[in-house]
Amino acid sequence: MAAAATQGRWLRGRVKAVPSGDTLVIMGMAKADIPPEKMVTLASVIAPRLARRDGVDEPFAWESREFLRKLCIGKEVTFLSHASPPTQSGMQREFATVLLGGSTAQNVSKLVVAQGWAKVKEQKSESKEDVAELLRLEEQAKEQGLGKWSKVPGASDAAIRNLPPSAIGGYSGFDAFDFATRNKGRSIQAIVEQVRDGSAIRVYLLPEFQFVQVFVAGVQSPSMGRRAVSENIAQVDGSSDKPNGASKAEPHGQPTSAQKVASGPTTVEVAPDPFGREAKHFTELRTLHRDVRFLPETGDRFNNLTGSIYYDDAGEVKNLALELAKNGLAKYVEWSGKMLEEKDKRELKAAELEAKKNRMRMWTNYVPPVTNSKPIHDQNFTGKVVEVVSGDCIIVADDAVPSGSQLAERRVNLSSIRCPKMGNPRTGEGRENYAREAKEFLRQKLIGRQVNVCMEYSRKIPVGDNTNPGAVTADSKVIDFGSVFLPPQAKGEGVVSSVPSTTGGQPAGSNVAEMLVVRGYADAVKHRDFEERSSYYDALLAAESKAIANRKGKHSSSEPPAYHIQDLTTASAKKTKDFLPFLQRSRRMPAVVDYVLSGHRFKLVIPKETCSIAFSLSGVRCPGRGEPYSEEAIALMRRRILQRDVEIEVETVDRNGTFLGSLWESRTNMGAVLLQAGLAKFQASFGADRIADSHLLAQAEESAKRQKLKIWENYVEGQEVANGSAVAESRKKEVLKVVVTEVLGGGKFYVQTVGDKMVASIQQQLASLDIGEAPVLGSFNPKKGDLVLAQFSADNSWNRAMIVNVPRGGIAQSQKDEFEVFYIDYGNQELLPYSRLRPVPPSVHSAPGSAQLCSLAFLKVPSLEEDYGQEAAEYFSELTLSSSPEFNAVIEERDTSGGKAKGQGTGTVLLVSLVNEGTSSNISAAMLTAGLARLEKRRRWDTKERKAAFDELEEFQQEAKTSRSGMWQYGDIQSDDEDSAPSTRKPAGKR
Structure with a gap:
């Protein structure tokens, strides 16, 4: 508001600051983030001057300012500006008649003079009637000894503040660290004299009048920049020529050279950060020249203090840091936030997060970081x-x-x-x-x-x-x-x-x-x-x-405690037998169940003997993995004893290095628990006299038989069934209807399930896609392991594929750079240029791959690098791919040693018997007859069922040997370790 434009008419505003006993800063009533403001001096009066820099107050200067501050700060006023001649220095001060209140407005100059806090100074612009009234009030105050006219002896000297050396100026006499330590957690009364920026203010700490700079703990507002000046920056009192401060701290609370008090002139000018002015104005409106409470937290070596500022807002106490964060005018900073109470930190972080979500002020253009x-x-x-x-x-x-x-x-x-x-x-x-x-x-x-x-x-x-x-x-x-x-x-x-x-x-x-x-x-x-x-x-x-x-x-600076456990689960059988006497020294010893291997077999840690062992329950056998109720037995033991403190009694050790004995948890024999639940059988042939609590085990099994629980559901009293055989023979194998999509060699191949609705849905969606032009280089950078759309070179169809390898350098430099891809729905793999790749649509992104890796069960097929490997792969392809027949794949076993699928030839393998649905021909039998595969005998005697399957296939292998087909062309091939077991069939020609 220019002086010329406002003279001669009354204006309304709100008092923002009171720099001295006769000066007001009034801001306009406009609805704006930063309304216009002006500094006016009360017409026809002059109040005592406050100290400048390290000077001395005039008598009653502080009391005069305090009277006017408490009278006007934050209140609505009406004022009329008067013309005034320039001073000798060329500066033009604006004088005004200021009225306080509504319909019963009072002249502020008259109120100040009547209380004796200012003297009358006649000006040409004032009417003689107004001056006369002011003079009358002045005389009345003198007669009553009010304010500066006090008649008490020594009152004038007592009304001069004894100002300590300023902390801002870096003078001795004030130690911020010591002050913060002594007063930590204590609420100190203060008056804000200056606002440097939204989160940095300068205050008088009462009653000592120590003038310090305070950083608001936990937050940092945008900087107000740095002004171009030609003198030292630091100010030491509340009447500075630069009341807004001139230094910039980056980051907040880490003083720059300007904060250390400039030792010489500077001409650097830095513009305020976005929303820096708004944050400063926000803090000024609520704290400038107002009473606040300061809770110190710490100090720094430049004698700045850090702490919390609380102010009054219509009778409600508010935290300045929290209000700044709520309104998007400050961010949370960890270095000072960690000093606060947990509740205050939590509130500040929540307020900042909410301001970010609402994109308030300094967060207007905030983009949340990518998170997974x-x-x-x-x-x-x-x-x-x-x-x-x-x-x-x-x-x-x-x-x-x-x-x-x-x-x-x-x-x-x-x-x-x-x-x-x-x-x-x-x-x-x-x-x-x-x-x-x-x-x-x-x-x-x-x-x-x-x-x-x-x-x-x-x-x-x-x-x-x-x-x-x-x-x-x-x-x-x-x-x-x-x-x-x-x-x-x-x-x-x-x-x-x-x-x-x-x-x-x-x-x-x-x-x-x-x-x-x-x-x-x-x-x-x-x-x-x-x-x-x-x-x-x-x-x-x-x-x-x-x-x-x-x-x-x-x-801790000390070394962690040593921990040495000898793992006997991987040791030789001889070493475990040597360890047996140590485990038999005491009948029962404490142990911890480290892992449940099966219902009756565990890995135990024995702290006393500093070893871990494989341990099996004597005389108790649960169904093997893959058999009915085996998982239930494991689940029961996991719930009851996994990682629990137990007691064991070791009886002996078997030839595989597994210790045998009994196990108790909370004095309960776990063998009896399994038997009573119908999840195990008691093997008396083990030697019942050597087994602890053998009578309890027998009783538990009899109880389960009577109730026909679990493995005894088909039990008929008096009918003996060999342990495990009834369960194994009753197991039904899973059969899938499949088509072979890719042959890898070595007996491995990929299949796709026939009639799978997920497969049909994915194919339909891919067929309906509108594939655009090749993406611009740099806009699409597929990495190893990413899922993409790839155009198959054989028929130009688009399919889902995984990136197996990328060009040298990690990204494509041209449209011709090739990527190695694996088609997850078919199992094949090829090299494709960048131009044949596209980002995969979200609609088909998350569905798992349809191709399942399989291998022929019971067979050993030469790899592509071995003799007859190429012939075996080609013959298998003729049998499975030439007319795309459908097969019944009988799942004999699952091999999960390959982990999750990561590319061609890896992942879970289904060991299957493949039978052509149309001709009922067995692919394994055809491979054996052609002499392009041989039986794998390593696990031939695991079960009766497996033995029967081997016996059936061995006839086809014998036929190939007799006719010298394929790999048998030059007679019997050299057997490996897996073939060292004796044959179950007599050699030809012998009876």
């Missing part, structure tokens, strides 16, 4: 901890899911923490320090205990060679994260979560993640913005700070 996590809602459950996988991962049996269901056990990774890795001996990855201690701590605290689980988010984790975390590939897996709580009634469980009750669906009790972190067994994960995290993340950060301060666990 997503929240999980409505998946809270209770259950019993079945297994501790590692220090930050457990398996919980969901109470709401039947125990026989595949979803009965849920893997839960603890949210927002990371424990040391357990390592993997198979890959050569070593165990990190305190990994065992973290896992053991969880085992002792949680195993078999009822817990409350709050699922919070899931994250896509790349594995293998996949480096693109955002791609949904066969190499990616989704991991679920949640917070786990022990019930509140549990005593002595360590740290109690900050959640006091179960209100809002959040369980109370001991937060397991917090228990780990506070003991130094885990670190809190440093999350990125917008990344999902634990609902109790602030408590985890506080626990981590406590662990670091107390040097707990991995934060």
Whole structure:
């Protein structure tokens, strides 16, 4: 508002600041982020001057300013500007008549003079009547001894403030560290004299009048830049020529050279950051020349203080940092935020996140960072901890899911923490320090205990060679994260979560993640913005700070405790036999069940003897893997004894190095538990006299027989059935109707299930796609493991494929650069140029590949590099691909040693017998008859069923030998180790 434009008419405004006893800063009433403002001096009066820099107040200067400040600050006024001549320095001050209040408006000049806080100074622009009234009021104040006219002896000297050396100027006499330490947590009264930017202010600390710069803890507002000046920047009082400050700190609270007090002139000018002015104006409106409460947290070596500022807003106390963050005028900063209480930190982070989501002010153009996590809602459950996988991962049996269901056990990774890795001996990855201690701590605290689980988010984790975390590939897996709580009634469980009750669906009790972190067994994960995290993340950060301060666990300077366990499960049979006397020294010894290998066979750790052993229950045998009820037996043992403290009694060791004996958990014989549930058979031939509690085992089996439980469901009393044979013979094999899509050689091939609706749907969607031009280089950069659309070179059809290898350099430099792709729905593989690749549509992205890798059961087929390998592959292709016949694939076995599918020739393999549905011809028999395959005898005698299949196929192999077909052209080929077992058939010509 220019002076010439406003003279002669009354204006309305609100008092924003009161620099002295006769000066006001009035801002307009316009609805704008930053309304116009002007500084006016009360007409016809002059108040005592406040000290400038390191000067001295005039008597009663502070009291005069305080009277006017309390009278006018934040209130609406009406004012009329008067013309005034320039001063000798050329500056033109604007004088005004200011009226306070509504219909009963009062002249502010008269109020000040009447209380004796200013004297009258006659000006030409004032009417004689107004001056006369002011003079009358002045005389009245003098007579009454009011304000500066006090008649009390020594009052004038006493009304001069004794100002200490300024902290801003860097003078001695004030130690910010010492001050913050002595007053930490104490609320100190202060008056804000200047606002440097939204989160940096200069205050008088009362009653000592120490003038200090304060950084608002936990937040940083946009900078106000740096002005072009020709003198030192630092100011030391509230009447500076540059009340807004001139220095810039980057980052907030880390002083620049300007904050250290410039030792000479500077001419550098930096414009304010976006929304810097708005943030400064926001803080001025609420704190400038107002009473606030300051809670110091710390100081720095430049004598700046950091702490919280609280101000009054219509009777409500508000936190300046929180209000700035809510309104998008400041961001949370960790360096000072960590000093605050957990509740305050949590509120600040939540306010910043909400401002980002709403894109308020400084977050207008905010783009959330890419994250591969997503929240999980409505998946809270209770259950019993079945297994501790590692220090930050457990398996919980969901109470709401039947125990026989595949979803009965849920893997839960603890949210927002990371424990040391357990390592993997198979890959050569070593165990990190305190990994065992973290896992053991969880085992002792949680195993078999009822817990409350709050699922919070899931994250896509790349594995293998996949480096693109955002791609949904066969190499990616989704991991679920949640917070786990022990019930509140549990005593002595360590740290109690900050959640006091179960209100809002959040369980109370001991937060397991917090228990780990506070003991130094885990670190809190440093999350990125917008990344999902634990609902109790602030408590985890506080626990981590406590662990670091107390040097707990991995934060300790000492070496972790040594842990040496001799693994006898991989040792030779002789070594295990040598160890037997040590395990028989005491009848019963404590052990920990490390793994359930089958219903009756386990891996145990024996701490007393510092060894781990393979252990089997004497005289108790459960169905083998793949047989009915075998999984139930394993599930029962997992629930009852996995990772529990048990007692064992070792009787002997077998020729494979497995120790035999009895096992008790809580004084309950686990062999009897299996037998009573109908999940095992008692083998008395083992030597009942040597088996502990043999009478209990026999009684348990008889009970299951009477009730016809599980494996005894078809039991007829008096009819003996060989152990395991009834179960094995009754098993029905799975049969798939398939077509062969690709032959790899070595007896391996890919099939596609006939009539699969998913396959038909994918093919229909791909056929209807409108494939555009080849993408521009750089806009589409497929990486190894990514799923893409690829144009098959044989028929130019578009199919789903996985990138197996990329061009040299990682990305395509031209449209002709070739990528190696694997067609996940057919099993074939080829090299394609970049121009034949497209991004895969979301509609067909997530469906698993349709091609299934198979191998001929019971046969050993030469690989392509071996003799007759090429001939075998070509002959197999003729039998399966020439007329695209349909086959019945009888699944004999599943080989999962290859892991998840990652490309051609890897992944789970189905060992099948392939029978042509039209001609009923057996492909295995045809391969044997042609002398292009031979029987694999290694597991011939596993079961009667397998032996019968071998005997049937051996006739076709014998036919090839007799006719010298294929590989038998020069007689019997040299047998390998697998053929060293004796033949079950007599040689030809012998009786």
